[in-house]
Amino acid sequence: MDHETAAPRSGEEIAAGALSAWLGEPVEVRQFPGGHSNLTYLVTTPARELVLRRPPVGPVAAKAHDMAREYRFLKALHPQFWLAPRPVALCEDTAVLGCTFLLMERRHGRILRGEQLPEEERAEASRAFVQTLAELHGVDARRPELAVLGRPAGFLERQVQGWGERWQRCRPETAVELDRALARLAESVPAESGATVIHNDYKLDNLMLDRDDAGRATAVLDWEMAALGDPLFDLGVALTYWSHAAMPGLLTAAPGWWTRDEVVEQYARMSGRDVSRLGWHEAFGVFKLAVIVQQIYGRWQRGQTADDRFAGFGEVVRALGARVSRLLEHAH
Numbered sequence: 202m203d204h205e206t207a208a209p210r211s212g213e214e215i216a217a218g219a220l221s222a223w224l225g226e227p228v229e230v231r232q233f234p235g236g237h238s239n240l241t242y243l244v245t246t247p248a249r250e251l252v253l254r255r256p257p258v259g260p261v262a263a264k265a266h267d268m269a270r271e272y273r274f275l276k277a278l279h280p281q282f283w284l285a286p287r288p289v290a291l292c293e294d295t296a297v298l299g300c301t302f303l304l305m306e307r308r309h310g311r312i313l314r315g316e317q318l319p320e321e322e323r324a325e326a327s328r329a330f331v332q333t334l335a336e337l338h339g340v341d342a343r344r345p346e347l348a349v350l351g352r353p354a355g356f357l358e359r360q361v362q363g364w365g366e367r368w369q370r371c372r373p374e375t376a377v378e379l380d381r382a383l384a385r386l387a388e389s390v391p392a393e394s395g396a397t398v399i400h401n402d403y404k405l406d407n408l409m410l411d412r413d414d415a416g417r418a419t420a421v422l423d424w425e426m427a428a429l430g431d432p433l434f435d436l437g438v439a440l441t442y443w444s445h446a447a448m449p450g451l452l453t454a455a456p457g458w459w460t461r462d463e464v465v466e467q468y469a470r471m472s473g474r475d476v477s478r479l480g481w482h483e484a485f486g487v488f489k490l491a492v493i494v495q496q497i498y499g500r501w502q503r504g505q506t507a508d509d510r511f512a513g514f515g516e517v518v519r520a521l522g523a524r525v526s527r528l529l530e531h532a533h
Contacts, residue, residue, distance in 0.1 A: 206231035206243045211507055212258055213240055216298055223297045235314045239425060251289055255302040258505060269293055272303040274427045277346040278398060282337060284421045308420035310409035313452055318415055323457030325416030330408055331464055333418045334439060335471035338397040338432040351429030353396030361387050368492045371499050378522035379491055385529050386485055391478050399435035401426035404442035405452060436468055437482030441490050447520035480532030484525050491521035
C-alpha cells in the first residue's frame with residue numbers, strides 16, 4: 202500500500218550519469234510503477250530523496266505533459282497549500298535527459314492503488330479525500346503569485362474546445378457515441394460557479410494518506426493539469442474516478458467507502474458551495490477521461506510504450522462513452 206519502486210521499465214530508463222552530473226551529486230534511480238501518464242522516479246542521493254517527473258516517451262499531445270508549467274504551479278501553490286509537494290528544481294535543457302523534467306521533495310505515506318484499506322478505515326479515507334478537495338478550493342486564487350498562472354474567465358469553454366481538439370487528434374474510427382457526447386457538452390456549457398485553484402485530475406491514487414491514520418492526508422500528487430477554474434469542474438473530475446471510471450478494480454465501489462451522493466453532499470457541506478449544477482461537470486469529467494485513456498491506448502498501439510496495462514484500454518474507452526451518454530441524459 203506504500204508507493205514501492207522498481208527498476209525502470211524497458212524504454213523508460215533514466216540516464217543516471219547525466220542526472221548525477223547535472224545535480225552535482227551521485228544518484229540512484231528507481232521508477233514508481235503506478236500512474237498512466239507522466240513517468241515518475243525516485244532519485245536517491247547520499248543526502249536526500251527526490252521525486253523526478255518527466256513526460257512519457259514518444260510523441261505527446263500538444264500542450265500536454267508540461268513539466269515547466271507544473272513546476273511553476275507547485276512553486277506558487279506550495280506555500281498556500283502544504284499538501285502540494287515543494288518543488289526543488291526544473292531542468293529545461295533537453296541535452297540532460299532528452300526532455301524537460303522537474304524534481305520535487307518526496308512525501309511518505311500510503312497511496313491506494315490496487316489494494317484496499319480495511320473496511321473500518323474507508324469512511325475516514327473518504328472524509329480526507331473530500332476535505333482535502335474542499336480545502337484546496339478554499340485557497341485564495343486572487344493572490345498575485347497564483348493569479349498569474351491562469352485565466353479563470355471562460356475556463357469551461359476552453360476546456361470543451363481543448364479536450365474536443367485532443368479527441369479529434371486521437372479518436373478511433375468507431376467513436377460515434379463520444380462524438381455525440383462532445384457535441385451535447387459543447388451546446389450546454391453552464392454558467393461558471395466561481396474561480397478557485399483546481400487540481401483537474403483529483404482522484405484517490407493522487408492522494409497520499411498517513412500510514413497510521415487513514416483520515417489524514419500527507420500529500421496531493423500529480424499537478425500537471427492544475428489550473429484556475431470552476432471548482433465544480435474539479436468535483437466532476439473527482440467523481441469520474443470515484444464512481445464512473447469504468448475500469449476494473451475501482452476501490453471505492455467496495456463497502457465502507459462513501460457513495461457518490463455522500464461525496465457530493467459532504468463536499469457541499471465542507472465547502473459551502475452550491476452543487477446543483479454539477480451534472481454537466483460530471484459528464485464532462487467522464488468524456489475527459491475517455492480522451493486521456495484513448496491517448497494512452499494510441500501510444501500503446503503504436504508501440505511507444507510496452508506497458509501491458511494499456512492493452513485493454515480500447516474497451517475502457519467504449520465503456521466510458523456509454524457512461525457519459527447516460528450521465529448526459531440526467532444532466533441539468
